[in-house]
Amino acid sequence: MSREAKTKRIHLLGASGSGTTTLGRALVERLNCPHFDTDDYFWLPTDPPFTHKRDTPWRQQRLMDDLTTHDAWVLSGSLCGWGDVAIPLFELQQ
Template sequence: MKSCRIHIMGASGSGVTSLGRALADSLAIPHHDTDDYFWRPTIPPFREMREAAERLKLMGEMFLPRAGWVLSGSLNGWGDTLVPDFDLVVFLVTPREIRLQRLRAREATLFGTDALAPGGWRHQQTEEFIEWASGYEEGNAGRNLAKHQAWLAALPCPVLRLDGSRPLPELVAEVHRAIGGQANPT
C-alpha cells in the first residue's frame, strides 16, 4: 500500500479513538478524530456543532492532502465525500456492556464524578447520552448498527472488522497485518 489513510469507526465507546491514537503512533502518522471537527471547541465540550461544510473544509486544511493519517470517529453521512480518500476502513464492534462502561468512565474523566451524580450539573445529559448510545444495536436515531453496516457494504476500499473488546496491542497488530505494515507518513 503506497499510502496509509485509515478510517476507524464503530459505536460510541467501542474504542475507535483509542485504536486511532495507538495505530497512528505505531505508524508515525497523524491521528485526527471526527469529534474535533464536528464540535466547536467549547467549555464544557460537545455543545455547538459545526456545519458539515465547515467540518470538511477544516479536514481538508488539516490533514486530507497528506498521504498518511488515521481518522477515528463517525462520519455518519456528512463525510461521504471523504470515502475516496480511504485506503482501509476499520470497523470496531464491541459488546454493549463494555461500551457503556467505557462511556461512563470517559464522561467521569471529562466532567468529574460529582457532575455525573444525581443532582450534578451533567447528570441528565450523561444519562441521555448513555441511553442514546445503548440503542446502537437496535437502531437508535442517528448513528446505529444498521446504518453503519449499509455504509460499510458500499465502500470501495477494504473493510477490516475487529472485536473492540480485544486488547489494544492486538488490534494495532491486526491492522498492521491488514496494511502490510507499511505507511508513507509524508
C-alpha cells in the first residue's frame, strides 16, 4: 500500500446511478487500497438484481468487519438508514 493511502478512509456517497462505484474503482487504482460498495452489503444477489434487501444487522456487521480490517479504503454508495455505525471511521466524505 502506498504511503499516501495509509490513512485514507474515504466515503463517496450519492444516489443510485450517480457514478460513486465507478469513481471508487478509479480512485483505488491510484491509492492502491481496497474498494467496498454499499450495494454489496445492502442487496442480496438476485436475478434481476437489487430486488431483495439483506437484514440490517448482517449489513452492518459485514461492513464493519471489512472496514476495520484495513487501514485505508474507499467506500462507495449510500449508507442512509442503516450505515451510521461506520461514520466514525471516515476521514473524508464526499
